[in-house]
Amino acid sequence: MASIETFPFLRPSPGSVRVEQRLLAPTEDPEELNDRWSAGTEVSVEVSAEIDASFWSETEIGEDEAIELVAVADCLPARQRWIERSKFTPNGDTWEALCTVSSSGGVLAGELAVQAWIIGPGRTFTSGKSLDVHPRAKLWSSDPTVYTLDMQFDGFPTTAVSFMNTDRPRVPWLIEFTPGMEFHWSTNSSVRLLLNSDFPEAQQIAAGDAPVHLYQLIQADVFLGVVSQAEELSGISAVPPPNDQASLDHTSFAALAHFTAHQIGCSDLMEAITMVRNEPLRVIEQCREAAAFYQTEGAGA
DSSP, X not given: OOOOOOOSBOOOOGGGEEEEEEEEXXXXXXXXXXXXXXXXOOEEEEEEEEEOTHHHHHHTOOTTSOOEEEEEEEETTTTEEEEEEEEOEEETTEEEXXXXXXXXXXXXXXXXXXXXXXXXXXXXXXXXXXXXXXXXXXXXXXXXXXXXXXXXXXXXEEEEEOTTTTTOOSSSEEEEEOTTOOTTSBHHHHEEEEEETTSTTHHHHHHTOSOHHHHHHHHHHHHHHHHHHHHHHXXXXXXXXXXXXXXXXXTBHHHHHHHHHHHTTOSSXXXXXXXXXXXXXXXXXXXXXXXXXXXXXXXXX
């Protein structure tokens, strides 16, 4: 059943608010951002908003009362948030606000999600009658626009970030899954390889110049992470068969899980899931073998 979101204060209609975003740096073209951005580079986004006269009557806020545009930029891999604010001012029949939110390149990684809020004195109500004032009510919010900053490791979403600054374990890399992900989600939305930028070889790994055995270890960890996550998901949802629509979509996590199961020598995904449950050490061994971890550099197959 669809849910209806309710709020304890009066809110404007969607048509009374217009918001736009514009990428300012390191490029003005979002399509070029993934190629132009590099670790340490600041990303700046301009957020502008315009409200109609109907906004005031719908919210029962006086035109002389202050409301703010708040630009919010979140980087989940880096566990960082940046916020900028600007007051609305009249311009003819509308009211406008403009602000620029810039993220610190030193901690930015993976992706940046930018959204707009309108904050002001919300009027609470009961039975259609206005009562009290909520001084900092979120009167309106936009859906986030996501700017992708990922690298790719063998076609896999990859991010370099300081583990020390983000309270992660002191290991060279991690495989992280998005909370609440499901089999039908895209791989890019579901899972990410995080490289620890505190690790001296992180830049070599990202550039493809690290020793072969490091890539073999990463590949083995990716295999292990994927089948382990599939086993965890199998406890809360049905495992899609190979001919399922989600499994046939090569961009989905389901397709990645089926592929990984075959890569580590299983006949199907269910066999891999059963092995994770009953023989975890054997899974590790087969993941390493599939990644050629037991082969020395330059040795034959």
